[in-house]
Amino acid sequence: MIINKITIKLGLWFFFVMLIIEVCLFFFLHTSMVKSRVEEELIALQARGNNHREVLEDSYNEDTLHHIAVMEWNADTEVIITDREKNIIISSSKLAEEEKEILYKKIESVPRNGKILENRWKSEKYISTVSPYAVNGQQKGYVFMFKSTDQVQGLISRLNHHFLVAAVITVTLLILTILFLTKSITTPLIQMKRATEKLSRGDFSVHLPNMGEDELGDLSRSITILAKDLKHLKEERSEFLSSISHELRTPLTYIKGYSDVARRRDLADEDRERYLGIIYEESEKLSNMIKDLFDLAKIDKNTFVIHQEKVQLCSYLHAICEKMLPAFKEKDMNLEINCNKNIHVLIDPMRFEQIFLNLFDNAIKYSDPYTKTSVFVKREKGDVLIEVRDEGRGIPKEDIPFIFERFYRVDKSRSRDFGGTGLGLSIVKELVEAHQGCIEVKSELGKGSAFFIQIEEMTE
Structure with missing residues (x-):
């Protein structure tokens, strides 16, 4: 039903x-052709009368008059030759009343090349022209030419028939063309409408065919990309909810379990202190996780305010390193x-410090004693490139594309031993992008990792 409507x-x-458009064009063409054909008939009729005049002027006698009358006897035209007072000298046929009316019309002046007396082919029975002739330099009379409008109307009728056939063929082709065009346009639209209906129901298994390089093709590709993004977002949300429920449940389980044990009256003070210490550590982890989640939530809602100011980068980084x-x-x-170097950048000092604290914290957690963590700063194509390199355990190649995702851990079995929440690098990425920068990572298993932060340098 939707297809039919569209x-x-x-x-x-x-x-x-x-x-x-076609009716207007056909009307204009038909009118022009009819007018042209009628004009051609009148010009031909007038030329025929002029030819008879030339013959008369060359040899004016009864034989010539008779010859002209005989010439028009079997023709589709009629000739009448008169004197100056319009008295008929000779006629190729018997005059009809309509011809007499035209013949005896008052003629004020007739030029040498003749004149059209009647051209109303639609309402009159004859069209007519007149040509003057002279003998010995003196005007002798007139040559009147007549042609029945039935012949003209027959010609126009045949022309109308051809136009009608052309119109039927044109309309038929127009209908077929429109059916093809509407189908070629509406079919992709309907497919995309059904795809968006599937998306609205939460079904992201949308597959649209390649629809070319035009606007419909661009729209089709945009819907396909949207479906993939929504599917990925749904999977991320499910994974996020699963991860956060697990991450919150684990410390709460520790806190609840050790709290029950610590409440026993027969428990030794040394054991109670140890259990309370574990409860405190888990509470700290839980508090840090909630803080990280709160920061991420503010970033997602665009309520994470960045107060940028001009900062001398090297002295700023030295201060952070001294703190760590x-x-x-x-x-x-x-x-x-x-x-x-004397490098100035426009950053939020508090938020940008959080980036390095998280990166340094990861370096400490995942590096062995007697290793080194280095910070390098250099200019690169108008930007500032900051590299934080450690000599830690490194990141497996297959895990590198996912390390900035929330709750993602490389070594999930040992993550609790290191105390990570899987949110630190997500926050780092969001903060870098909030400063209109970008962050990349290169790592080799067993040799360490290097994080590259690129931000715009502030010129003086």
């Missing part, structure tokens, strides 16, 4: 528009920074 609506619209240096030394690790 096809009929577009088809009728195209049909009536094209029909109006005790944590590295506690694990017998080194932290170095290579930045002595």
Whole structure:
């Protein structure tokens, strides 16, 4: 039913528009051709009268007059030769009343090349012309030519018949063309409408055929991409809900379990202190996770405000490294920074610090003692490239595309030993992009990882 509605609506619209255009064109063409044919008949009739005049002027006698009358006897035209007072000298046929009316019309002046006396082929029975002739330099009389309008109307009738046949063929071809065009236009539209209906029902298994490189093809590809994105978003949401429920359940289970044990009256003070310590650690993890989730939620809702200001990058990074240096030394690790350039950037100092704290925290968690973490800063094509490189365990090649996803962990079996929530790198990526920058990672298993942050340099 939907197909019929769209096809009929577009088809009728195209049909009536094209029909109006064709009717106007046919009317103009028909009128022009009819007018042209009538003019040709009148010109031919006038030329025939002029030819008779020339013969008369060359040899005016009874034989010539008789010869002219005989010439028109079996022709589709009639000739009447008169004197100056319109007295008939000779006629090729008996005059009809309509011819007499034309013949005795008052003629004021007739030029040498003749004159059209009657051209109303639709309402009159004859069309007529007159040509003056002279003998010995003196006007002798007139040559009147007549032609029945039945012949003209027959010619026009045949012309109308040809136009009618052409109109029928044209309308038939027009209908077939419109049916083909509307089908070729509406079929993709209907397919895309059904695809969007599937999307609205939550069914993202949309497969649209290749519809070319025009606007319909672009729309089809956009719907397919939208379906894939929505499917991915749905899967991400399901995975996110599953992950967050698991991540919240685990520390809560620890807290609840050890709280029940710690409440026992016969428990030794040493064991109670150990259990309370575990409860505190799990509470800290839970608090950090909720803080990270809160930050991500604000970023998703575009309520995560970035207060940018001009910052001298090298001194700023040195201050962050000084703050983190005790944590590295506690694990017998080194932290170095290579930045002595006068580089200014437009950043939110508090939010940008969070990026490096998360990256340094990961370096500490996933690196062994006596390894080194380095920070390099350099200019690159008008931007600033910041590299944070560690000598840790590295990231497997198959995991690299997913490390910025929420709750994604490379080593899921050991993640709780390192205390990660799987949200740190997600927050890093969101914060970098909030500063109109980008972040990439290169890593080799067993040799460490390098994170590259690219932001725009602020010129003076």
